[in-house]
Amino acid sequence: MTRRFGPPPSAADFEALAQAAFARIPDPFAGHLDGITVHVEEFADEETLRALEIEDPFALTGLYHGRSMDLDSVWTSGELPPRVTLYRQPLLAEWCETEVALEDLVTHVVIHEIGHHFGLSDAQMHALEDEAR
Template sequence: MPLDLAPVAFDRLVEEALDSLPAEIAARVVNVVLLVEDDAPPEDPDLLGVYDGVALTERAANHAGDLPDRIVLFRNNLLAMCNSPEELADEVRITVVHEIAHHFGIDDARLHDLGYA
């Protein structure tokens, strides 16, 4: 049975995950918004999160002026996969780190090696 957690409480877990980032990493996450949506897109219904943007390693020198990159977490999928509030907090943190890693150009294979995939 999926966890039941109010959206405000879920948002707090996301904030805690962001606050747990090392300062030197957090300082380099610029022009990125983190959003929470209830459901993943129908074309990929099992996603926990997604990075939508251009990784820092792939940006042109004139990248300035573009809209912010987006990280989207899918609340219902995260709730459905966890059996306790502690497990949910861990999974939210892992998903946030995973998506921020994509912002830095780290691919899924390397994330898997690091334990984040």
């Protein structure tokens, strides 16, 4: 989305951007994304921030909730399906503070959080991103 005057992108706009990012994830990864849902919230709640030891609610733009594929088992039951939560206000703030397009920010966060679905650590994802540059 280009920057323009008017209302900021809505939660529905963020969800559409996230779904577009999911659609661009290539095989073989794309074949393992069934059932992952996307949610948009304004900010992470206090409990989440405490658990992640984050003081500034603007510091968290997205979060993966669920068991990673490397830990999943046919014996696991009773859990909610995996999901990616995008935090709208922190993403809007980053969009306003940087020259990065909102689609690119959302795509970056979605792909980062999907990396957790595959069992990648933050360090591994950063290393892969560095190699891709």
